[in-house]
Amino acid sequence: MAHDLPEDLPGLEHRPSDSPYVERVYRVEPGDGAAAPERMVSVANSNWELIAWTSEGVTNVSVRGPETRPTVVPMGGPMDGAFGVIFRHGAHLRSLPVAGLVDTAVRSPHATSRTFVLDGAEWEIPAYGNAETFVDRLVRAGLLVRDPLVADVLAGDTPLLVTPRSVQRRVAAATGLTQGTIRQIERARQAAMLLRRGEAAADVVHLVGYHDQPHLARSMARFVGRRATELQRPAPDEMLSLLYKTDAEVRP
Structure with missing residues (x-):
């Protein structure tokens, strides 16, 4: 689930957020009974989510x-139906460091249609329109914290009075990934979006900052699992997971 939600899934709605903690909010309403595709390609993603x-x-x-x-x-x-909050780079739960969540998930030990358990306490499941209110409550409770330097660095800013080694440690602690891996993932996702929209592979190479088309092909294989031609002409029985542009710098 979650990062796995396909971008063209019927009933899917998503929006950006002005919260410094939240990248995106989405929901899926019950479908109209139409047949689902046989499979979906879940693309690599550098953010975590609830x-x-x-x-x-x-x-x-x-x-x-x-x-x-x-x-x-x-x-x-x-x-x-489904609802999700995708968090910005640099935000993380104190009790669930992102480094321990890479390529995995932790399920709430108890959930009802209205509530769930997080860090030993019961919380109301938020809705699409009040996700930021829920996030603010997590912040006030001390459960959700944020290192603003991480988002700034990933957006391409150069921090003052902070050594490169310290920056690397803080990015890894807050995201579970290295700065280079995040940029590679986000570049691949951006390239996949452009290819899906019909851009030529040669143009995508220059738009996103790959060295050449073989470099693009290796990135698509590693992070997307599909060739450029497969993204431009997707199979009718296959969907691609939700893609959206973040503020992370993608050029090498």
Whole structure:
């Protein structure tokens, strides 16, 4: 689930956020009964998120970490709806450091249709329109913290009075990934968006900052799991996970 939500899934709605802690908020309303594709390609993602979803009347809540590789997810199972908060680089839960969440997830030990347990306390599951209010409560409770330097560095700013080694440590502590890995993932995601929109591979190389087309091809294989031609002409029975542009610098 979560990062896995396909960008063209029926009923999917998503929006950016003005919160310094939140990258994006999304929801999926129950479908209209249309047949789901057979599979979905879940693209690598450098952010972590909180997701709540209901399937066959059972609600689940999970914290899911960054994904460093693509996966193919079978589709077609029933889902009654989902809601998620994707957090900005630099924000993390004190009790669940992102470094321990890379390529994995932690599920709430107890969830109902209205509440879930996080860090030993019961919380109300937020809604699409009040996600930022929920996040503010986490911040006031001391559960959600943020290192603003991380977002600034990943956006291309050069910090003053902070050594490169200290920057590397702080990025890794807050995101679970190195600065270079984040930029590689975000560059691949941006390239995938451009290819899906019909841009020629040769143009994408220059737009996103690859050295040449073989460099682009290696990146697509590593982080997206599909060739450029497959993204430009996707199979009718396959979906791609949600793609969106972040503030992270993507050029080498």
